[in-house]
Amino acid sequence: MFGSKVKKSSGDQVVVYEPDVRTKDGFFRSLGVMATNIVSSRELIWQLFVRDFTAVHRKSFLGMAWVVIGPVFGILSWVFMNATGVLNPGDVGIPYPAYVLLGTTFWGLFMSFYQMSAETLNAGAGFIMQVRYPHEALLAKQIMQALANFLVSFLVILAVLLVFRVIPSWKIVLLPAMILPMLFLGAGIGLFISTVGVVAVEIRKICDLFLGMLIFFTPIIYAGSAAGGSFAAIVRWNPLTYLVGGVRDVVAYGRMDNPIAYGWAALLAFILFAVSWRLFYVSEEKVIEKMI
Amino acid sequence: MDSDVVIKVEGLSKKFCRSLKRSLFYGSLDIARNMLGIPYDKNRLRLAEFMALDNVSFELRKGEALGIVGQNGSGKTTLLRLINGIFPPDNGKITVRGRIGALIAVGAGFHPNMTGRQNIYLNGTILGMSRKEIDEKIGEIIAFADIGQFIDSPVSTYSSGMTVRLGFAIAIHSSPDILLIDEILAVGDMNFQNKCMSKIADVMAHGASIIFISHQMLNIQKICTKGLLMEHGKVVKYGDVSQIIDEYYKQNSSGSILKEEEKKKEIVGSTGITCKSFKIFDSKGKETRGFGIGDDIVAEWSFNITEPLEDVVVHFSMADGPYTYNGYVSSYDGLKIKRLDDKTIIRLIIRNVRLAPGNYSVSIGLWDKNFIGSYFWDYESTGIITINANKRLQGRFEFEHQWEIGVAE
Numbered sequence: 001m002f003g004s005k006v007k008k009s010s011g012d013q014v015v016v017y018e019p020d021v022r023t024k025d026g027f028f029r030s031l032g033v034m035a036t037n038i039v040s041s042r043e044l045i046w047q048l049f050v051r052d053f054t055a056v057h058r059k060s061f062l063g064m065a066w067v068v069i070g071p072v073f074g075i076l077s078w079v080f081m082n083a084t085g086v087l088n089p090g091d092v093g094i095p096y097p098a099y100v101l102l103g104t105t106f107w108g109l110f111m112s113f114y115q116m117s118a119e120t121l122n123a124g125a126g127f128i129m130q131v132r133y134p135h136e137a138l139l140a141k142q143i144m145q146a147l148a149n150f151l152v153s154f155l156v157i158l159a160v161l162l163v164f165r166v167i168p169s170w171k172i173v174l175l176p177a178m179i180l181p182m183l184f185l186g187a188g189i190g191l192f193i194s195t196v197g198v199v200a201v202e203i204r205k206i207c208d209l210f211l212g213m214l215i216f217f218t219p220i221i222y223a224g225s226a227a228g229g230s231f232a233a234i235v236r237w238n239p240l241t242y243l244v245g246g247v248r249d250v251v252a253y254g255r256m257d258n259p260i261a262y263g264w265a266a267l268l269a270f271i272l273f274a275v276s277w278r279l280f281y282v283s284e285e286k287v288i289e290k291m292i
Numbered sequence: 293m294d295s296d297v298v299i300k301v302e303g304l305s306k307k308f309c310r311s312l313k314r315s316l317f318y319g320s321l322d323i324a325r326n327m328l329g330i331p332y333d334k335n336r337l338r339l340a341e342f343m344a345l346d347n348v349s350f351e352l353r354k355g356e357a358l359g360i361v362g363q364n365g366s367g368k369t370t371l372l373r374l375i376n377g378i379f380p381p382d383n384g385k386i387t388v389r390g391r392i393g394a395l396i397a398v399g400a401g402f403h404p405n406m407t408g409r410q411n412i413y414l415n416g417t418i419l420g421m422s423r424k425e426i427d428e429k430i431g432e433i434i435a436f437a438d439i440g441q442f443i444d445s446p447v448s449t450y451s452s453g454m455t456v457r458l459g460f461a462i463a464i465h466s467s468p469d470i471l472l473i474d475e476i477l478a479v480g481d482m483n484f485q486n487k488c489m490s491k492i493a494d495v496m497a498h499g500a501s502i503i504f505i506s507h508q509m510l511n512i513q514k515i516c517t518k519g520l521l522m523e524h525g526k527v528v529k530y531g532d533v534s535q536i537i538d539e540y541y542k543q544n545s546s547g548s549i550l551k552e553e554e555k556k557k558e559i560v561g562s563t564g565i566t567c568k569s570f571k572i573f574d575s576k577g578k579e580t581r582g583f584g585i586g587d588d589i590v591a592e593w594s595f596n597i598t599e600p601l602e603d604v605v606v607h608f609s610m611a612d613g614p615y616t617y618n619g620y621v622s623s624y625d626g627l628k629i630k631r632l633d634d635k636t637i638i639r640l641i642i643r644n645v646r647l648a649p650g651n652y653s654v655s656i657g658l659w660d661k662n663f664i665g666s667y668f669w670d671y672e673s674t675g676i677i678t679i680n681a682n683k684r685l686q687g688r689f690e691f692e693h694q695w696e697i698g699v700a701e
Contacts, residue, residue, distance in 0.1 A: 017377055017386040023326050046419040051403045051410075114393040126402075131394060131418050132377040199319040285380040289308075290319045 030281040037134035048141040068156045092227025098164040103220035111152045116142035117190025169254030181266035188273035219245045239265035299352040300352040304384035306345040344370045357502040359516030361540045363534040367525040393468025404448035418465045437461035472506045541651045565668045589642045600633035603661040610652035648688045649681040
């Protein structure tokens with residue numbers, strides 16, 4: 001447990017703390033240890049999730065409604081610019097407000113995977129100095145929170161889609177599997193930021209800005225076909241074009257333009273996540289020291 | 293490891309950094325090295341770094357209670373955090389057998405918007421209890437915390453004492469094999485402190501081992517069998533608790549005992565009045581700091597005063613933390629001191645002193661006639677007196693007494 005050496009002897013659990021135990025563990029072993037820790041701290045994850053999910057909304061009048069109000073108001077400016085003719089998104093096949101609402105919802109999911117993961121260590125700041133427990137649990141809890149918020153807003157947004165007479169494809173049932181690469185990419189970047197961000201604060205800010213700008217290089221507020229020139233090349237090489245835009249296409253049109261690119265991007269996301277996960281494993285103890 | 297030993301600390305060292313910026317920089321460097329597997333010399337102190345723990349070794353056996361004492365910043369809490377596995381050691385090794393319950397800061401992870409009852413589940417889970425365990429113990433926990441109706445109110449409405457009550461109640465009921473306690477009892481009221489102490493004794497009676505940090509020697513004495521005195525991250529002394537406490541007092545007042553002359557110069561009140569001499573004698577006129585129960589204590593002192601003072605009050609007191617305070621004020625005893633100058637010698641004879649065995653720090657003061665404004669007040673450099681006895685007693689005083697056991701008619 002916890003990646004320290006644990007020996008079972010005469011019924012009592014013996015734990016040994018030594019310098020750099022975690023660095024000595026192999027790459028794949030560390031991934032396994034963390035996965036095991038998450039499974040064994042299910043109860044803690046649930047308690048923390050309930051604490052943060054309900055507590056966030058307890059003090060506000062509108063409560064859960066904020067989860068929906070955010071995305072709906074978020075698209076207003078795009079819809080307005082489209083309506084006035086300033087924004088020419090190309091042929092999106094479905095009513096533009098529905099298109100941009102659906103796209104930004106998935107984009108929001110990706111960003112929320114990133115942001116929630118980036119807060120992993122901060123989420124435990126209240127007791128990380130007092131109690132030893134597997135901090136991977138914090139990541140799991142943060143991801144759960146991102147998913148729960150998404151689920152609530154997505155159900156409402158599906159209803160909005162029906163108003164625009166957009167019937168989602170039956171392939172929507174594949175959604176849980178399809179968003180996994182998005183999760184790995186967001187959480188991979190986030191976990192890296194969470195670890196490094198404690199000691200190098202600026203990195204978090206730079207990353208926030210960079211990822212925030214990426215929405216313009218991903219076909220979310222315009223159709224993929226509308227991009228031209230060198231801009232089109234960036235869009236083509238942007239993994240989010242496939243991981244976020246592709247998923248949106250499956251829900252909206254029931255098809256994915258480039259499943260092979262989606263596969264490569266998913267593989268990339270997974271590798272990035274594994275590396276981040278390892279970084280977290282070997283360095284979180286050092287990082288926590290700096291959180292005092 | 294000997295199966296009786298529950299904690300074994302061997303050659304433990306830990307570095308910290310005084311400068312925040314450097315600390316972050318070193319942190320990034322170390323993480324990069326860790327990630328890439330580049331070895332580096334951990335013993336080398338870089339600029340602004342210091343040893344928070346330096347080659348600390350000790351053992352804790354089953355059922356033992358170890359008191360860690362030392363001045364602020366001597367590394368006590370850091371040591372507890374390392375044993376609890378929150379920070380990794382830089383050097384050395386810690387072996388822990390059994391479930392650790394840490395009371396480093398009680399109520400860690402409480403959410404202000406959730407009720408006390410909800411927080412019991414949350415905090416209990418953080419401390420490693422299962423839902424079933426909490427279900428079983430919640431009644432006991434609520435009873436122990438004893439905060440009445442507040443248990444169903446949000447924790448943000450609690451007083452700090454109530455938060456500690458609830459936090460302690462949860463932690464002590466998490467049935468730890470080893471309990472780490474860091475000066476938390478200082479918060480609750482007297483009643484609750486006593487309740488905690490007896491609960492701790494109860495947990496010990498059931499075979500748990502304890503590491504206890506406190507500045508209250510009385511509490512250390514009550515609970516602990518062994519002691520560890522720390523200074524600047526190093527272990528100064530490790531052994532029987534009474535030796536350690538004596539050593540701690542010596543450390544705190546070392547200046548005044550060893551360099552009486554130098555200290556005298558340092559006793560300077562804001563008015564420029566200083567203590568000229570301060571001595572304590574026994575009833576035979578021999579200068580001493582050690583007494584038995586029932587002895588007379590004679591204190592004699594004088595002040596350096598340039599301008600004679602009129603209508604003043606003097607006081608003398610002996611204190612042991614916040615628990616025992618025994619003081620004498622000249623005006624309370626109806627004594628009027630019309631004039632006090634350079635040549636005045638103040639002598640106080642306290643007869644038949646029946647304080648419990650222990651160390652008491654002495655303070656003297658020179659005040660205006662209302663005993664409000666002070667010309668001189670010192671409680672650090674006047675040193676301590678020790679009451680010794682070869683018998684046990686309960687509480688902080690022993691009155692003269694006798695037993696009579698008879699048969700009913």
